[in-house]
Amino acid sequence: MTDFLNLILEPLQEVFAKFRTFMPNLLAMLVILSMGILAARVLRAVLVRFLMAIKFDSWSDRMGVTTLLRKGDLWAKPSLALGAIFFWSLIILVLMTGLSALKVHAIDQLVEQFFLYLPRVFSAVLILIIGYVFAGFVSRAVLIAAVNSGYHYAKLLAEALRLLLTILILAMVLEQLQVAPGIVLAAFSIVFGGIVIALAISFGVAGIDAAKRMIERETAEKHAKDTKDDIEHL
Amino acid sequence: MSDFYQTGIITTLHKLGTPSLERLEAEIREFSKKRPVALVLPALYSEFEGPAMQGIVRKLAKVNYLKEIVLVLDKASEKDFHRVREFMSPIATEVKIVHNDGKRITEIYETLARNGLDVGQRGKGRSAWLAYGYVLARGQSDVIALHDCDIVNYSRELLARLCYPVANPNLNYVFCKGFYSRVTNKMYGRVTRLLVTPLIRSMQQLIGQHGFLMFLDSFRYPLSGEFCMVTDLARVNRIPWDWGLEVGSLAEVYRNFSPRRVCQVDIAETYEHKHQPLSADDAGKGLMKMTIDICKSIFRTLASEGVVFSEGLFKSLSVSYLRTAEDAIMKYEADAAINGLEFDRHSEAQAVEAFTRAISQASQVFMENPMGTPLIPNWNRVTSAIPGILEMLKKAADEDNK
Numbered sequence: 001m002t003d004f005l006n007l008i009l010e011p012l013q014e015v016f017a018k019f020r021t022f023m024p025n026l027l028a029m030l031v032i033l034s035m036g037i038l039a040a041r042v043l044r045a046v047l048v049r050f051l052m053a054i055k056f057d058s059w060s061d062r063m064g065v066t067t068l069l070r071k072g073d074l075w076a077k078p079s080l081a082l083g084a085i086f087f088w089s090l091i092i093l094v095l096m097t098g099l100s101a102l103k104v105h106a107i108d109q110l111v112e113q114f115f116l117y118l119p120r121v122f123s124a125v126l127i128l129i130i131g132y133v134f135a136g137f138v139s140r141a142v143l144i145a146a147v148n149s150g151y152h153y154a155k156l157l158a159e160a161l162r163l164l165l166t167i168l169i170l171a172m173v174l175e176q177l178q179v180a181p182g183i184v185l186a187a188f189s190i191v192f193g194g195i196v197i198a199l200a201i202s203f204g205v206a207g208i209d210a211a212k213r214m215i216e217r218e219t220a221e222k223h224a225k226d227t228k229d230d231i232e233h234l
Numbered sequence: 235m236s237d238f239y240q241t242g243i244i245t246t247l248h249k250l251g252t253p254s255l256e257r258l259e260a261e262i263r264e265f266s267k268k269r270p271v272a273l274v275l276p277a278l279y280s281e282f283e284g285p286a287m288q289g290i291v292r293k294l295a296k297v298n299y300l301k302e303i304v305l306v307l308d309k310a311s312e313k314d315f316h317r318v319r320e321f322m323s324p325i326a327t328e329v330k331i332v333h334n335d336g337k338r339i340t341e342i343y344e345t346l347a348r349n350g351l352d353v354g355q356r357g358k359g360r361s362a363w364l365a366y367g368y369v370l371a372r373g374q375s376d377v378i379a380l381h382d383c384d385i386v387n388y389s390r391e392l393l394a395r396l397c398y399p400v401a402n403p404n405l406n407y408v409f410c411k412g413f414y415s416r417v418t419n420k421m422y423g424r425v426t427r428l429l430v431t432p433l434i435r436s437m438q439q440l441i442g443q444h445g446f447l448m449f450l451d452s453f454r455y456p457l458s459g460e461f462c463m464v465t466d467l468a469r470v471n472r473i474p475w476d477w478g479l480e481v482g483s484l485a486e487v488y489r490n491f492s493p494r495r496v497c498q499v500d501i502a503e504t505y506e507h508k509h510q511p512l513s514a515d516d517a518g519k520g521l522m523k524m525t526i527d528i529c530k531s532i533f534r535t536l537a538s539e540g541v542v543f544s545e546g547l548f549k550s551l552s553v554s555y556l557r558t559a560e561d562a563i564m565k566y567e568a569d570a571a572i573n574g575l576e577f578d579r580h581s582e583a584q585a586v587e588a589f590t591r592a593i594s595q596a597s598q599v600f601m602e603n604p605m606g607t608p609l610i611p612n613w614n615r616v617t618s619a620i621p622g623i624l625e626m627l628k629k630a631a632d633e634d635n636k
Contacts, residue, residue, distance in 0.1 A: 060348050066345065067622030068628050075341045 023103075029098040036094025044087040051079035064136065125174040131169030135162050167191065242452025245407070245497035247399060258394040263299040265401040268299035272375035272465075273327075273393070276361035277383040279310035282318055286507070290388045291324060295388055299397075300327045301375050305370055306333040306361035315634070330635055332368055336628035346368065349619050351609050354475030358382075358459070363475075363610045366468035368631050370613055371624035377401050379462040381412075386506040392460070395501045396632065400462045405497075408467055409452060409487045412460035412501035420576040421566060426457045428582065429525055429589045430481070432562050436554035440547060446539055449488045450532070453498055456484060457528075460501060467491075472609040477524040478531030482609065485535040508634060523591055527597030527608075537604055548597035552590055559586040 025223035051057070060066045062080035069081060076084070100111045138163035171188035175181050240246050262271070273294075278503045282289050294303065303325065307318055315333045332338055332618045334356065346353050354360055362380060369375055371374070379397045399410040416422035434451045438444070450456055457480045471491055474482030487496060537543060570577035599606075616623055 055348075057345075059622045061622070062346055062347055064622050066620075067625050070626045071620075073629070073633055075338050075630075077344075079342075 010175065032098040032101055033094060036098065037091065040087050040094060043090060044083045047086055048079050048083040051082060056082070068132070120176055120178065124173045127172050127176060131165070131172070131214035133166035135169065138162075139164060164192075164195065182234040186222045235283065241454060241498075243448050243493040244452045245396075245494075246452075247410075247497055247499040248452070248606055249395070249500040249503075255391050255394060258398060259297070259299060259390070262394060262397055263399050265301045265403060266377075268302065268400050269376040270374055270401060271299060271377045271379060271397050271401055272369045273300050273303045274362060274365040274369065274378055274380040275303065275305040275383050276308070276358045276365065276380070277305055278414050279314045279318065281383045281455050282314075282321055284384065286384045286386045286388065287321070289384060289591060290385065291322060292367075293388055293390050293393075296322045297327065297393060302369070302372065303327050303329045304332060304365045306332045306334060306365045307362055308356055310335060311402065312336070314617040319635075325575065327609065330368065330372075330631055331380065332361075332364060332631045333634050334364070334628075336634050338634060339364075342623070342627055342630055345620065346616070351611055351616055351619060354608055357479075359473050359475035360610060362479075363473045364627070365626060366473075367613055367616070367627050370469060371628035376465050377462060378468055380467055381460040382507060384507040386487050387502070387504065389502065392501045395462055395499050398461050399497050399499055400464060407497045408464045408495045410457070410462045411484075411496075411498045413453070413455040413626070414458065414502040414505040416506070417504050417573075417575065418506060419576075421570060423457075424582070424585050425521060425524060426455055426526070427566060427587075428559050428562060428586050429592075430456055432558040433529070433551075433555055435595065436498065436551055436558045437532075437536070439535075439554055440550055440556075441541055442538065444539065444541065446485065446488055446535055449493055449496075450481070450484060452493070453484070455498075456480060458505075460478065463487075467485055469613050472612045474527075474531060474608050475610055476608045477527035477529075481528050481531045484537070485531065486617050488535075521585075522588060522592055525592035526599070529593050530600055533600045534598065534604065537600075543597075543604075544599065545601065548594070548601070551597070555593055556586065556590050557600045559589065 022136050056079045057066070060069075067076060068080050069076075074081060096111045096114050099107045139158045142153055142161050143154055143158035146157050151157065167188070171192075174184045238248050238250060273288075294300075303322075305318070307315060310318065310333065313334075315331065315336065319331060322331065335563065343353065353363065366378065367382075369378055377397065377400050379393065379400075381393070381396065386391070388479050396410065396412050399407045421427065431451070434447050438447050438451070441447075450506070459480065461483075467487070467490070471483065471486040473479065473486070533543060561584070563579065563586065566575050566582070567579055569575075613624075620626075
């Protein structure tokens, strides 16, 4: 009978012992989470106040950041949006730190992977920001140049260029984030390569006559120049 | 039946004979292929509860030359907004409703405010200005027509005649103002009859012939709310947000374009819409508020044209105005008598007395602060301050209409 009771009690004691070991970790996680959430809220409030003090919203309006948010149907103030992004980034960090306090092997591995992935996220965000500004700049420059040259489809050209650059940048971002890199690379190569080949063929075929005229005109000009020289010598 | 006399320095397009509406609409339809026309309707939700809007929607459902209709809805909740969408659904032309109290449009106003662009208080001026911005952002129309939403006797002819002079590329007008008489069994339009015209003529007596005064005096109904213009004008014109909207808009047209490219057109035999109370004892509402705003607008425009105002001039103006307005009452009494209209001479005289007080108050305000102008910045300036604002506005309205 004692053996039978031991059979039941031993696992229970083992579970209780494990729970007793685990309890401080769980408490530590809860403390980290609650303190972290509080700290994140305070830091968000400080950041938003700071951004408002330096007139970040007006700067964003002028620089086109607000337009970008609105295009994505986000209607919060840029400072509040940035505050929210900052807050949720902190919450993720706090959550990861809290989970690591549990000292569970599987979770530790997950946390490690997360922190190893962070640099990729940062560089992807950087590529996205720089890429967006660059695409806007190039598109604007092409629009101005094309309008000044009297090109009828200036806006279309500028928008097409912006679209191509956006595809390129998004492909770079996905590649950096290691989101199905093989598929992204293949899809990008096919789409971009296809567009470039289509442009090359259309330009080549449509431009045969123009190229012929240019060559003929150049030859004729050279010929006329040579003839002119001859007459002057005479 | 109208005469064919040309008034002042702008062109007057009369209604002669019985012009065919079908011909007018067919021609505008042809013109609109090259010059697409947008109709702007500044409306309050309360106007959808009255009888006028039903008639307007019924008539607009039969109009087939408009490229787009932009309705700026003010003082409406989210539910009201959806009701109005349903209300406008019989119209085949693309109708876009800009919800002035919506979350997205409110954010647009906040964006403007934090960049130091004062768009004033809510009202017809601000609504019209926002609608122009939306038309510019869509970039689909070359001509903008605007009329009020409280016209009880609305007709397709009114809209067609309003649009025709600017839509017709051979006429080459940039701005066209509608005129009509406001008569039922008696004459209405007190502010035009007893204030604006006598005031302009008294000022001409005191300061001599002035281009702007001649321009204003050329309009048969300078306070009519119906007009049509080229889209470029919506880009360069500043719009007053107070009751000086009509006079202030005319001042901007005068400033930016030659009077030879401005016309007025007879759009209706008679015109019936809501009437404002005089509120003679309260300068903050009714016709008194309107009168003060109009006078301030005229004084400020003239001052910006180089006219020097002094206390003496304002004193003489009050006296001169009173005499001219009293003469006008006599003329209108005779006009009413021959046409068998009711005419309350006493209430007309009371209105003139109230307007005289309003002129004195306006002159006082002007002398204290001649710079205080309630003009909303033009869209060129706004886009210069916030380059993406038109895109934002388009997105806001388009998302609301989804």
